[in-house]
Amino acid sequence: MKRKFSRISARQMRKLPKGQIHEHLDCSLDPRYMLTRWYERGFENATIRFPKSVVLNWQAAQELRSARNRKGNGELIEKLEKRAARTYQNWLARFASKSLANYVQAVVDHVLPIMQDSIALYEITRKRIQDAVEDGHIFLELRFAPQLHTMGGLTLDQVMDAVVEAVKESPIPVKLIVCSLRHEGDKAVMKHNPVADLVDLAIRYMPYVGGFDLAADEHKYPGVLDWWLPEAERARKAGLKLTIHLWETDEPTATDLERLNEAGICRIGHGDRGDCQGDRVLEVCPTSNVVTGQYPSFAEHPVDRFYRAGKRVTVNTDGTLFTRTDLTGEYLRLQKYFGWGLRDFYTVNVTALEATSFDEATKARLRAKLDEVYLAPRA
Numbered sequence: 001m002k003r004k005f006s007r008i009s010a011r012q013m014r015k016l017p018k019g020q021i022h023e024h025l026d027c028s029l030d031p032r033y034m035l036t037r038w039y040e041r042g043f044e045n046a047t048i049r050f051p052k053s054v055v056l057n058w059q060a061a062q063e064l065r066s067a068r069n070r071k072g073n074g075e076l077i078e079k080l081e082k083r084a085a086r087t088y089q090n091w092l093a094r095f096a097s098k099s100l101a102n103y104v105q106a107v108v109d110h111v112l113p114i115m116q117d118s119i120a121l122y123e124i125t126r127k128r129i130q131d132a133v134e135d136g137h138i139f140l141e142l143r144f145a146p147q148l149h150t151m152g153g154l155t156l157d158q159v160m161d162a163v164v165e166a167v168k169e170s171p172i173p174v175k176l177i178v179c180s181l182r183h184e185g186d187k188a189v190m191k192h193n194p195v196a197d198l199v200d201l202a203i204r205y206m207p208y209v210g211g212f213d214l215a216a217d218e219h220k221y222p223g224v225l226d227w228w229l230p231e232a233e234r235a236r237k238a239g240l241k242l243t244i245h246l247w248e249t250d251e252p253t254a255t256d257l258e259r260l261n262e263a264g265i266c267r268i269g270h271g272d273r274g275d276c277q278g279d280r281v282l283e284v285c286p287t288s289n290v291v292t293g294q295y296p297s298f299a300e301h302p303v304d305r306f307y308r309a310g311k312r313v314t315v316n317t318d319g320t321l322f323t324r325t326d327l328t329g330e331y332l333r334l335q336k337y338f339g340w341g342l343r344d345f346y347t348v349n350v351t352a353l354e355a356t357s358f359d360e361a362t363k364a365r366l367r368a369k370l371d372e373v374y375l376a377p378r379a
């Protein structure tokens with residue numbers, strides 16, 4: 001008997017064409033790659049200590065690699081490295097999800113130190129794009145804050161060059177979003193507010209860069225910040241799409257709405273609080289919100305309520321390292337907890353695609369791919 005709704009298996013879900021518009025490069029590293037780089041730097045140089053078992057498994061694998069008679073050890077090396085990477089990711093994710101302070105500390109102490117040279121930036125971006133392709137992505141907007149990658153002596157342009165190099169080689173359309181950070185306008189914290197430099201940089205690297213964002217601690221520096229707005233408007237006038245991390249941890253205010261309208265900001269990063277997002281595109285990241293403690297469980301996340309109320313919902317991962325999810329994982333949960341099916345996945349993908357900064361020809365080509373798979377008559 002033919003059922004009206006057939007369950008989509010994990011394998012089928014992975015193959016479905018999809019795209020996302022909210023993903024942070026520095027929250028999406030491959031843990032195995034991280035261990036490779038930390039091994040070169042010395043595990044003992046990490047401010048937060050690595051778990052012993054991670055170090056031991058990884059070192060054992062490297063000893064086998066360098067052994068004179070390494071023939072036949074391939075499988076064991078693979079097993080040890082995979083085990084170390086899995087343990088490392090679980091440990092990092094548990095540490096980061098304890099509090100926002102821990103989350104930031106994990107990024108600062110374990111991620112950023114290995115993202116300070118051109119080779120690493122290129123390799124990390126390339127790997128992220130490869131993983132996205134395996135996850136079924138047919139388009140991706142990837143964001144990062146270039147100013148966090150100049151501690152090893154790279155200039156902002158050298159940072160961009162390394163990341164753009166990987167984007168140029170991408171098999172799928174990828175656009176970059178440059179993030180300025182909420183604390184950068186705080187004179188007590190920053191000697192220099194780089195927002196103007198970042199807008200200049202983003203404009204200089206168009207069309208590889210398609211958007212401009214405001215990220216970091218919303219609770220400490222809440223709302224649509226007034227020092228950010230004029231520069232964001234300059235970015236928009238130059239042709240960049242604006243997006244802002246907002247209403248992830250804090251409720252919307254009347255001032256936020258007024259400022260968003262004035263500046264013509266039509267994309268909200270997260271936007272999972274309140275009910276007054278209007279017709280703005282919401283870059284919803286359900287598992288990420290659960291990991292950071294905004295919601296007790298996926299089943300209690302408002303994504304489905306927003307979607308059914310007709311809000312312009314898109315589904316994103318925010319990152320894959322600390323969330324231990326990918327877009328396939330998010331879709332499987334949406335199916336499991338809210339009964340989403342092909343039609344729903346099609347809708348959120350079309351919304352995401354329309355909100356991207358790709359040119360019209362690219363959008364039309366990608367739209368045709370979505371139509372072909374999701375709207376095809378099924379036997």
Ligand SMILES: [Zn+2]
Nearest residue numbers: 024245269318
């Ligand atoms: Zn984010």
